[in-house]
Amino acid sequence: MKEIQINWPAGIKRTKQRENVLTILESSDKPLSATEICTQMEKTSDEPVWLSTIYRIMELFVKKGIVIKTNMMSNEMAVYEINQFKHKHYAVCINCHKIITLDNCPMEKFIPKLEDENFHVMGHNLEIFGVCKDCDQH
């Protein structure tokens, strides 16, 4: 490994592949799919990278709380993003699938009404869909 990554998460063995994945995720402003991460990795390095490796790394990162896994737009493949420990939601264009970050959250002042009074809410997932400005002019 050439460059030394600062702030390497504790308790995780440092390998070239893991460093690369983390660097790519850190420099991305939107969640990436395993395939996208793989493509990016092959651009920067000359050695081939395997999807199974990416998936295994993502699984580890998710388990360690470093990364968040989401599925945008029912049916698409999973995307991963660095867990910045701040609340975030996205809007997705139904046409080009572009992802746009939302700056506020409707759940802040919301008390859900549930049949099951004892349901212990731990989190939520919100996804807004619509048409982005590039796709609006048909």
Place this chain on the structure above:
Amino acid sequence: MKEIQINWPAGIKRTKQRENVLTILESSDKPLSATEICTQMEKTSDEPVWLSTIYRIMELFVKKGIVIKTNMMSNEMAVYEINQFKHKHYAVCINCHKIITLDNCPMEKFIPKLEDENFHVMGHNLEIFGVCKDCDQH
């Protein structure tokens, strides 16, 4: 076909399989996956049903607006429910995956703040996750 279904949607050829799917969805109080629909169908009828058929029927129903397709809890398979043209969200138990219907919606009085000012919001998807009362006593 033995029983005659009332209110058969217009513009859709009526077949035994489609009637069965619709009946099952109508009598269910929660969204069902293609496999669940298939299992239910095999219970009531003696003839085998094929998943590909279910998927094709669901695709048609979704396109016609009769049914809504959703993916609960990233990674799970798609579930389908009758489109009752009323807004609905669900809470999902992270342990037993039980689905509980929400009686209100946080988006009613919410104006999303987006970087892309020209994003045309067409809908949203909300999913609350947590622990249901049955799973809470560990």
Place this chain on the structure above:
DNA sequence: ATTACTGCAAAGCATTTGCAGACTG
């Protein structure tokens, strides 16, 4: 040196597609 990680191949699972025969309008 020991244990964990990766390359690679192959399996797994939900979903889709192709085709010929069956059914609906």
Place this chain on the structure above:
DNA sequence: CAGTCTGCAAATGCTTTGCAGTAAT
């Protein structure tokens, strides 16, 4: 009867798993 739908088989695409060699601590 014409066109569509379904049974069935096989393909597809994302993701997971098994295994042996490689790398990290």
